[in-house]
Structure formats: structure tokens, C-alpha cells
Amino acid sequence: MDGVHDLGGMEGFGPVEVEPDEPTFHHDWEGRTFAIAGGALGAGGFNTPMFRHAIERMDPGHYLTSSYYEHWLTGVATLLVEAEMISCDDLDARAGGFPLSRPVSDAAGDVDVATANETARFSVGDPVRVRDVQFAGHTRCPRYIRGRRGVVARVDAAAPIPEVEAHRRERVLDPNYSVRFDAAELWSDASEPNACVHVDLYERYLESV
Amino acid sequence: MSDDHGHNPRPLSDVERRARALEELLTEKGIVSGEFIDRVVEAFARDIGPMNGAKVVARAWVDPGYRQRLLADGSAAVAELGFGGPEGDHIVAVENTPEVHNVVVCTLCSCYPWPVLGLPPTWYKSPPYRSRMVREPRALLAEMGCEVPEDVEIRVWDSSAEVRYLVLPERPAATDGVGEAELAALVSRDAMIGVARP
Numbered sequence: 458m459d460g461v462h463d464l465g466g467m468e469g470f471g472p473v474e475v476e477p478d479e480p481t482f483h484h485d486w487e488g489r490t491f492a493i494a495g496g497a498l499g500a501g502g503f504n505t506p507m508f509r510h511a512i513e514r515m516d517p518g519h520y521l522t523s524s525y526y527e528h529w530l531t532g533v534a535t536l537l538v539e540a541e542m543i544s545c546d547d548l549d550a551r552a553g554g555f556p557l558s559r560p561v562s563d564a565a566g567d568v569d570v571a572t573a574n575e576t577a578r579f580s581v582g583d584p585v586r587v588r589d590v591q592f593a594g595h596t597r598c599p600r601y602i603r604g605r606r607g608v609v610a611r612v613d614a615a616a617p618i619p620e621v622e623a624h625r626r627e628r629v630l631d632p633n634y635s636v637r638f639d640a641a642e643l644w645s646d647a648s649e650p651n652a653c654v655h656v657d658l659y660e661r662y663l664e665s666v
Numbered sequence: 667m668s669d670d671h672g673h674n675p676r677p678l679s680d681v682e683r684r685a686r687a688l689e690e691l692l693t694e695k696g697i698v699s700g701e702f703i704d705r706v707v708e709a710f711a712r713d714i715g716p717m718n719g720a721k722v723v724a725r726a727w728v729d730p731g732y733r734q735r736l737l738a739d740g741s742a743a744v745a746e747l748g749f750g751g752p753e754g755d756h757i758v759a760v761e762n763t764p765e766v767h768n769v770v771v772c773t774l775c776s777c778y779p780w781p782v783l784g785l786p787p788t789w790y791k792s793p794p795y796r797s798r799m800v801r802e803p804r805a806l807l808a809e810m811g812c813e814v815p816e817d818v819e820i821r822v823w824d825s826s827a828e829v830r831y832l833v834l835p836e837r838p839a840a841t842d843g844v845g846e847a848e849l850a851a852l853v854s855r856d857a858m859i860g861v862a863r864p
Binding site for chain 2: 462463464465466467468470471472473474475476479480481482484486488489490491492493495496497500501509512521523524525527530533534537542543547548551552553554555597598599601611613614616619633635643644647649650651652653654655656657658659
């Protein structure tokens with residue numbers, strides 16, 4: 458889905474604010490939420506792509522104005538409610554309101570279930586283009602590289618396709634690559650000289666040029 | 667370390683009320699135990715952090731064989747020093763040289779090599795960093811206090827799939843003969859993300 462979480466290349470966010478000597482957790486609830494999420498995801502059999510997508514489905518305004526651990530809190534509570542392990546009413550009653558993420562898009566049910574493939578089709582040095590895939594569910598293909606040309610820089614082991622894992626809970630393997638994009642290919646005249654971006658991509662996102 | 671107790675307890679914020687509600691529900695139902703929560707918080711607050719990555723970097727600086735193994739298979743090399751676990755199965759170390767400066771980002775969420783760096787700082791997870799580092803890395807690095815000369819290539823690594831990246835910084839000048847432990851003390855978290863030099 459083309460959500461606000463897909464931040465690469467967006468403009469207007471201003472300076473990066475660095476807090477010197479930042480603690481791991483600023484408040485008790487952050488560390489406890491981090492741990493609770495790990496435990497509850499395991500107990501419910503939720504995989505990482507499902508969890509990431511639960512966060513991506515947050516209301517965009519809520520996503521951009523809440524902290525990382527509030528994302529985790531919202532994402533894990535959403536999955537638990539959807540699986541009926543806990544109820545929305547119980548959460549609301551205890552917390553006095555508990556905003557959850559939006560439902561999975563109906564269109565995400567249309568996930569392309571490829572057959573498992575562990576044999577890499579591309580080699581280091583091959584030119585590739587990122588397919589302009591539009592998918593309403595979870596994907597790990599960032600928007601800023603779709604349709605852009607790059608060169609395979611590294612071939613990694615095959616890994617489960619995130620789309621299939623998130624929406625069908627199935628592990629279907631696909632080769633992985635690090636693809637190098639020149640800054641000029643991504644940002645045209647606005648690009649900085651002598652810079653490139655490497656993005657890790659599943660083979661299903663790529664086509665030959 | 668608790669901020670929920672005291673003689674004049676402040677009212678809970680909205681998000682604290684929500685976090686407490688979820689914790690209560692899950693512990694009452696036996697889905698997560700309080701003991702498990704305490705153990706995880708303790709581990710990440712105390713044992714898992716950038717001091718681990720600093721040991722890896724220092725070892726690579728003093729031991730050319732280790733450096734080679736680190737660049738060839740990051741996860742195996744960090745395991746030699748006893749580090750591993752969640753978000754550490756596919757660690758790739760990228761080496762800074764006089765010609766190349768590496769920097770790591772996760773534009774889609776906040777992927778980060780937990781076993782060697784711990785949990786990411788707030789700025790790494792923030793929209794400004796995630797949006798800008800792929801588009802204007804040299805300008806953003808300079809803003810963050812890390813000037814990279816024009817003739818040095820900047821390589822940004824967007825950790826969008828399985829791999830978690832660790833930057834192997836250049837060894838500082840004039841550190842010949844400095845011991846491994848002292849070298850590790852020179853390695854900052856930010857240098858291993860690539861937004862600073864050690």
C-alpha cells in the first residue's frame with residue numbers, strides 16, 4: 458500500500474532532531490510495550506510482515522504524530538483484537554479509548570502467490586528495473602524506486618515473500634538482492650553528485666532491462 | 667527506573683493508559699507473563715547495545731583475518747564474539763574507506779541490527795531521517811555534523827528486506843599501538859550507523 462510509512466524521498470519533514478545521550482527507553486511503558494509485543498506476537502503466531510502491516514494500517518495522522526513504541530502498541534493490539542484474543546471493548550473500558558489500525562484492504566486478498574524459487578535469476582552486475590507493482594497490502598518495495606533502473610550489487614539467500622507471509626501466513630521463498638541505484642536515476646536534477654542508494658529487493662519486484 | 671510511582675504520582679498519559687490496559691489484559695489471560703516482560707526490558711536496557719558493535723569494530727581494526735571474515739559473513743563474525751539473536755540473522759558489514767562513506771537507513775520502518783547496536787535511537791525512526799537520507803544524504807550528514815568531502819562516494823543502504831547493516835568505520839589516525847579495548851571505547855553508535863566518524 459502507498460502509505461505514509463513509505464517515507465523514502467518525501468519532503469517537508471524538516472531537520473533531524475538528535476537527543477544527546479538518549480536512554481534506550483524514555484518511559485517504563487515503552488520497554489514494557491516492546492516486550493509485550495514480542496511475547497504476544499509469538500503467542501498469537503503472528504509473523505513480522507503481519508505486524509509491520511498492522512502498523513502501516515494506522516490512521517496516517519496517528520502514525521505521523523505518535524512515537525515508535527506507540528506504533529508497536531497500536532499494531533500488536535490491532536492484531537490481537539482481529540484474532541479475537543482480546544476485545545476492543547475490554548481495551549476501551551480499561552484505557553478510556555484505544556485507537557486501532559484500519560482493517561486490511563479487501564484488495565490485499567488478491568496477493569500473487571508465486572511458486573517458491575530459490576534459484577537467483579540475476580547475477581552481480583546485471584542491470585534491472587523495479588516493476589511498477591501496485592498492491593493494496595503489505596509490500597517491502599518502496600515507492601521511490603518503482604520503475605527505476607539499477608544494478609545488482611549483491612545476491613542474498615532466498616527469503617519468504619512478505620506479501621504472501623502477511624496476507625496468507627505462508628512462507629514462499631524468493632531470491633533476494635541488493636540493488637544499487639545512482640542518485641541521478643532516483644532524483645534527477647535534484648540529486649546530489651557522487652551518491653547512490655542500495656535497496657534490498659525480492660526477485661519478484663525486478664525485471665530485466 | 668519506574669516513573670509510575672512516588673508520593674505525588676502524576677496522572678497517566680493516554681498512551682500510558684493504553685499500554686497498561688494491554689499489559690493487564692495479556693497478563694490476566696496468561697498470554698504474556700510479567701516475568702517475561704521484565705527479562706526482555708532488562709536485556710535491552712542493559713546487555714544489548716552499541717558496546718557490542720564497538721567490540722566487533724575494534725576487533726576488525728586490530729585483526730585483519732577477523733576483518734575479512736566480518737566483511738564476508740557479518741552474522742558469523744559477530745557470533746564469534748558471542749553476539750546474535752533477533753534482527754541479527756543476516757548482518758552485512760559495509761566498510762568505510764578514503765573513497766567510500768556508508769550510511770544506513772530504513773525508509774519503510776526502522777530495521778536495525780539489534781544484536782550489535784541494540785534498539786535504534788528516536789532520530790533513526792523519525793520521518794525526517796527516513797525520508798531525507800535516501801534523497802539528500804550529503805546535506806543531511808553535514809547537518810548532523812558529519813561532513814563528507816565531495817570526492818568521497820556516499821553509499822546509502824536502505825534495509826528494506828532481510829539484511830541488517832553495520833558500518834565498519836575507518837580506524838582513526840594515530841591509534842597505532844592502542845589496545846583493542848581502548849579502540850572499542852572510541853567507536854560510537856552513530857559511527858556504526860554511518861552518521862558520524864569514530
